[in-house]
Amino acid sequence: MLRKIERFMKTMPVIAPFSASENVSRMQSSSTLAAMQAAEALRAAGADVVDFGAGEPDFDTPDNIKFAAQEAMRAGRTKYTSTGGIRALPQSIINFYQTQFGVEYQPNEVMGTSGGKQAIFNAIVTLLNPGDEALIPKPYWVTFPEIVVFAGGKPVFIETEETGFVLTVEQVERAITPRSKLLILNSPSNPSGRVLPTAEFRKIMELAADRGLYVISDECYLRFVYPPAEIFSAATLPAELRARLCIAGSFSKTYAMTGWRVGYSLAPAEWTKAMLKVQGHCTSNPNSIAQYAAIEALTGPQESVATMLAEYTKRRAWLLGELRNIPGIKCGEPEGAFYAFPDVRGCLTGKLKTSAEFAKHLLEEEQTVVTDGAAFGAEGFVRMSYATSMAQLEEGVKRIRRFAERYV
Numbered sequence: 001m002l003r004k005i006e007r008f009m010k011t012m013p014v015i016a017p018f019s020a021s022e023n024v025s026r027m028q029s030s031s032t033l034a035a036m037q038a039a040e041a042l043r044a045a046g047a048d049v050v051d052f053g054a055g056e057p058d059f060d061t062p063d064n065i066k067f068a069a070q071e072a073m074r075a076g077r078t079k080y081t082s083t084g085g086i087r088a089l090p091q092s093i094i095n096f097y098q099t100q101f102g103v104e105y106q107p108n109e110v111m112g113t114s115g116g117k118q119a120i121f122n123a124i125v126t127l128l129n130p131g132d133e134a135l136i137p138k139p140y141w142v143t144f145p146e147i148v149v150f151a152g153g154k155p156v157f158i159e160t161e162e163t164g165f166v167l168t169v170e171q172v173e174r175a176i177t178p179r180s181k182l183l184i185l186n187s188p189s190n191p192s193g194r195v196l197p198t199a200e201f202r203k204i205m206e207l208a209a210d211r212g213l214y215v216i217s218d219e220c221y222l223r224f225v226y227p228p229a230e231i232f233s234a235a236t237l238p239a240e241l242r243a244r245l246c247i248a249g250s251f252s253k254t255y256a257m258t259g260w261r262v263g264y265s266l267a268p269a270e271w272t273k274a275m276l277k278v279q280g281h282c283t284s285n286p287n288s289i290a291q292y293a294a295i296e297a298l299t300g301p302q303e304s305v306a307t308m309l310a311e312y313t314k315r316r317a318w319l320l321g322e323l324r325n326i327p328g329i330k331c332g333e334p335e336g337a338f339y340a341f342p343d344v345r346g347c348l349t350g351k352l353k354t355s356a357e358f359a360k361h362l363l364e365e366e367q368t369v370v371t372d373g374a375a376f377g378a379e380g381f382v383r384m385s386y387a388t389s390m391a392q393l394e395e396g397v398k399r400i401r402r403f404a405e406r407y408v
């Protein structure tokens with residue numbers, strides 16, 4: 001791992017012609033952001049758009065967090081900090097995992113990052129050498145394969161539709177090859193909302209340990225789980241199953257802080273040291289003011305999280321009930337996050353051939369935004385975020401029903 005990072009630093013071109021960067025030319029731009037932009041363009045043209053595309057809470061950042069940021073600014077906390085954050089940031093993350101899950105992490109195993117996305121980026125580029133394979137269950141968050149490609153690795157996708165998009169240990173086992181180095185898990189999942197049952201999670205981690213695989217567990221939606229499903233962090237696994245594990249966490253969703261750009265990683269000390277090196281040479285420390293806000297988020301009152309969860313619970317129940325009654329649409333059970341991931345193949349029997357066409361026509365004909373499932377590796381599905389008001393949900397569902405009835 002360390003040899004890899006040393007080579008990464010030495011070979012980074014100072015200025016490369018864009019066309020010369022093969023890895024970057026193989027990357028796709030973010031389709032979820034593209035959906036957001038399409039909606040913005042329509043809105044700017046005066047259309048009454050219903051937007052199910054958002055990958056972020058529709059709540060404002062809680063006031064106590066904003067006040068902490070104001071106070072940090074007033075006190076002049078506006079300078080560089082150490083790369084992984086001021087000491088209190090990793091410490092508040094350690095304390096959170098200790099009180100919430102009863103696990104002990106050491107300061108040299110924790111670092112603050114500019115969003116969970118950077119934690120995942122750091123973890124992948126410090127690990128993969130050209131040709132190394134990264135196992136990515138479908139449907140996947142769009143950024144996973146792109147970072148793997150950026151690092152010169154090869155994404156190897158695991159099909160999970162036969163098990164309702166819930167990964168099983170057998171599926172992982174079948175996908176492993178001698179070149180497999182990394183497995184990326186994401187529970188609750190974006191886009192499917194599915195939660196990996198604890199027993200299966202453990203079996204998968206046992207298999208990974210047995211085969212010497214590294215694992216990234218993206219736990220950005222950790223706190224948004226709907227009973228009877230239970231919150232589970234890979235941090236609670238026994239030490240021998242965590243020896244090659246990096247957890248990526250985020251403040252974005254839990255505390256409605258997507259714009260603040262703070263996240264973190266929990267990983268073995270040697271891996272963390274390599275990640276600090278990468279981060280130190282690209283973005284340095286997470287925004288200093290946002291660090292104070294994040295500390296307040298973790299250590300201050302937690303009512304806002306419960307309020308958001310209660311609201312998502314209500315919307316989720318309503319939305320699933322409605323979607324399951326629309327002709328041509330089927331919808332599985334998303335136990336976490338704030339997404340429904342309906343199967344729209346029942347509407348793709350005539351003029352519409354793909355989920356991309358479904359999304360495009362829905363936008364054009366009903367000014368309603370959903371994200372094409374093919375972007376997440378699941379053709380025939382669309383992602384709908386219910387991080388939007390009940391009024392918008394009701395209006396959007398009415399439009400989708402009208403649309404589906406036209407095509408089914």
Ligand SMILES: Cc1ncc(COP(=O)(O)O)c(C=O)c1O
Pocket residue numbers: 055114115116117118141186189190218220249250251252258262263
């Ligand atoms: C599955 C998943 N992981 C990570 C992230 C990154 O979040 P952030 O960088 O805002 O912390 C997102 C954001 O949409 C996500 O959906």
